[in-house]
Amino acid sequence: MSFSVKLTDSQQCQVVVTGAVDKKGNPVPSSALVPVFASADTTICTFATDTTDPSGLTGLLVAVGPLASAAAISIVAAGITANGLCEIDAGTATSLSTTVGTPVEQP
Numbered sequence: 001m002s003f004s005v006k007l008t009d010s011q012q013c014q015v016v017v018t019g020a021v022d023k024k025g026n027p028v029p030s031s032a033l034v035p036v037f038a039s040a041d042t043t044i045c046t047f048a049t050d051t052t053d054p055s056g057l058t059g060l061l062v063a064v065g066p067l068a069s070a071a072a073i074s075i076v077a078a079g080i081t082a083n084g085l086c087e088i089d090a091g092t093a094t095s096l097s098t099t100v101g102t103p104v105e106q107p
Contacts, residue, residue: 003084007045007063008091014050017057017077028078030055035077037061044071045086063088 005013017035020028037047037059044065050058061073063086070087 003082004087005061005084006087006089007061008089009063009065009067010091012048012060012062014053015047015059015061015075016053017075020078020080030057033057033077035059035075037073037075039071039073039086041065041071044069044088045073047073061086 005015007013015037017030017033020030020033022028035057039045039047039061042064044063046062046064048060048062050060052058059075065071065088067088067090070085073084073086075082075084
């Protein structure tokens, strides 16, 4: 299983482990999953504990790094690994800078 997510430099998102089934398609109890969330480069993005989910099946993916960067991310649960990619883009403009030239006489 693979996935990707694009975040702006000021965003975060939940990553939830869902839909685990055994080889016969039967649901696996969530208590058997115990996911481990990881980022290959924590200077780009990192996982935090999502305190809104007491089940522990949710990680919080947080943008950290520079623009136009990407990091491999992975989730391991019940011996199964899901690999993904987190890309960081610029957010919307919140301030503007200007430069004014030196005044000169008109021709």
